[in-house]
Amino acid sequence: MARPLSHARPSRSEHALLSLGGATVFLGVWQGLAASGLVSKFVLPAPSEVVTAGLTMAVEPFAGDTLEGHMIASLGRWAMGFGLAAGIGVPLGLAMGYWRLLDAMVSPIFEAYRYIAPLAWVPFAALWFGTGIGGPVMVIFTGAFAPCLLNAYRGAQLVEPYLIEAARTLGASSLRVMAEVLLPGALPSVVAGLRLGAGLGWQSLIGAELIVVSSGIGYVLVQGQSNLAPEIVMAAMLAVGLTGLLLDVALQFAESRIKQRWGYPP
Amino acid sequence: MSELRLPAPRDIATLALLAEEIDILIVGRRMRAWIGLATILVLLLGWYLTTDVGGLIDRQRFPSPSDIVTAASQIVRQGYAGGTLLTQALYSLRLVVLGFLVAALSGVPLGIMMGLSRRFEAFVNPAFLLVRPIPPLAWIPLAIVWLGLADGAKVLVIWFAAFVPAVINSQAGIRSVDETLIAAGRVHGASRARIICDVLIPGAMPMIFTGLRLSLQASWTTLVAAELVGAVFGLGKVLSTAYRDIYPAMIAVGMITVAILGALTTKALETIERRVIRWRGH
Numbered sequence: 001m002a003r004p005l006s007h008a009r010p011s012r013s014e015h016a017l018l019s020l021g022g023a024t025v026f027l028g029v030w031q032g033l034a035a036s037g038l039v040s041k042f043v044l045p046a047p048s049e050v051v052t053a054g055l056t057m058a059v060e061p062f063a064g065d066t067l068e069g070h071m072i073a074s075l076g077r078w079a080m081g082f083g084l085a086a087g088i089g090v091p092l093g094l095a096m097g098y099w100r101l102l103d104a105m106v107s108p109i110f111e112a113y114r115y116i117a118p119l120a121w122v123p124f125a126a127l128w129f130g131t132g133i134g135g136p137v138m139v140i141f142t143g144a145f146a147p148c149l150l151n152a153y154r155g156a157q158l159v160e161p162y163l164i165e166a167a168r169t170l171g172a173s174s175l176r177v178m179a180e181v182l183l184p185g186a187l188p189s190v191v192a193g194l195r196l197g198a199g200l201g202w203q204s205l206i207g208a209e210l211i212v213v214s215s216g217i218g219y220v221l222v223q224g225q226s227n228l229a230p231e232i233v234m235a236a237m238l239a240v241g242l243t244g245l246l247l248d249v250a251l252q253f254a255e256s257r258i259k260q261r262w263g264y265p266p
Numbered sequence: 267m268s269e270l271r272l273p274a275p276r277d278i279a280t281l282a283l284l285a286e287e288i289d290i291l292i293v294g295r296r297m298r299a300w301i302g303l304a305t306i307l308v309l310l311l312g313w314y315l316t317t318d319v320g321g322l323i324d325r326q327r328f329p330s331p332s333d334i335v336t337a338a339s340q341i342v343r344q345g346y347a348g349g350t351l352l353t354q355a356l357y358s359l360r361l362v363v364l365g366f367l368v369a370a371l372s373g374v375p376l377g378i379m380m381g382l383s384r385r386f387e388a389f390v391n392p393a394f395l396l397v398r399p400i401p402p403l404a405w406i407p408l409a410i411v412w413l414g415l416a417d418g419a420k421v422l423v424i425w426f427a428a429f430v431p432a433v434i435n436s437q438a439g440i441r442s443v444d445e446t447l448i449a450a451g452r453v454h455g456a457s458r459a460r461i462i463c464d465v466l467i468p469g470a471m472p473m474i475f476t477g478l479r480l481s482l483q484a485s486w487t488t489l490v491a492a493e494l495v496g497a498v499f500g501l502g503k504v505l506s507t508a509y510r511d512i513y514p515a516m517i518a519v520g521m522i523t524v525a526i527l528g529a530l531t532t533k534a535l536e537t538i539e540r541r542v543i544r545w546r547g548h
Binding site (some may be wrong): 120 | 301306393406410460487522
């Protein structure tokens, strides 16, 4: 081994073989444990059973709706909460980066707010906005809000002051400076914050649905649990993970397109 | 400039100009801190006036300061939801610390190994990629199926939640170590083990701690959620009981306690970080 450690890169075929081997061992051990009967079916269902449960739920309604139906209900809540967080967080963050007075006023409150775990808002959210749509949307909002605001704020602070001065000298109003100088200048940071917020919002949604709601993918998890059907729980978990992954891929795509359009390196 | 400021309609533009004039006054950090303090005091005063004095806000939904004081003294003295504030807080704290330690002690070494060997990474990645996108909270029902409402279920869920950031950041930390440093170590005849212990792991420490901070945050969020879903003791139990009793002041007390404990554990972790990374000089 003459090469430094982190250069020890396996060839492409070796990499593929190792990955395949890893996946086989993982699924094999899982399937083997389940099939051997050492572990009860009510504890660890086989991977095949999980897939079957998922496919069945996609066709036959479970807990009031099909898997897709639950997922659409969840996605609707997520979109509302995230949209609200982005719609308030980004402008407020930019404004805080622009006006030091606002920054000095809001920052201490925001710092205190950040220490509260998003899920701790669930009781108040349910009390104030009910358990239908308002409560979960508020929980998603509290999860997604901080990165939206913080990244817009930091991005705005990175904008060259002379650009702002130049725009102001040419007579641009504050609102115009924010929309046409700060926002484009802070864009990479803003978009990264939106992606983070989207992910955190999705996680908070699951928490909110576990605790208070009676539809959506979190509710499927709860129902699977109370029916003592771990294969349903696991199938729903995979669906949640997959949807979260798809959301992130979509946002990544949007991120690179937006950056491209504004002339940033992808 | 001055004629621009004089007669303007009362709209956002005027407010903006006004804000700008005050803005010029804010120079030092001290001024900033005073303004922050003043804002908080004004908000607290407004809260007190609208709830305790004016009664404009329904206290069944939004607690007043005096309600919170009453609730706090009730839970500190007599207890609520099966224990005093101290027992509930210690109970939750113990679970978080336990779950966090298990996650750190398993996640950091795994991440370091994945960072050191690309072969090992290729082998582990498929399983890791399957687990990674699943939100930590989605493990709660499974943990309940497996272990019921006992402490073990909470520790398991916290472990899953805190595990992923610890692994990802440890791996990235090892990979981010400057190649020149590794080469320099080699030139001077350091063995593989010494390079790992003296170059790679110390070099990865800042990122490892970044991961651990994220892990700690995830631990608290997950514990609160797990206790809200079902628990016998703990701060989440306080929150869920207060919700069922429609006792908003007690909800607020529970939230404040969680926030304080979260802040304290973060500070503790930062202290450890400063000790460990003393060579970095901060």
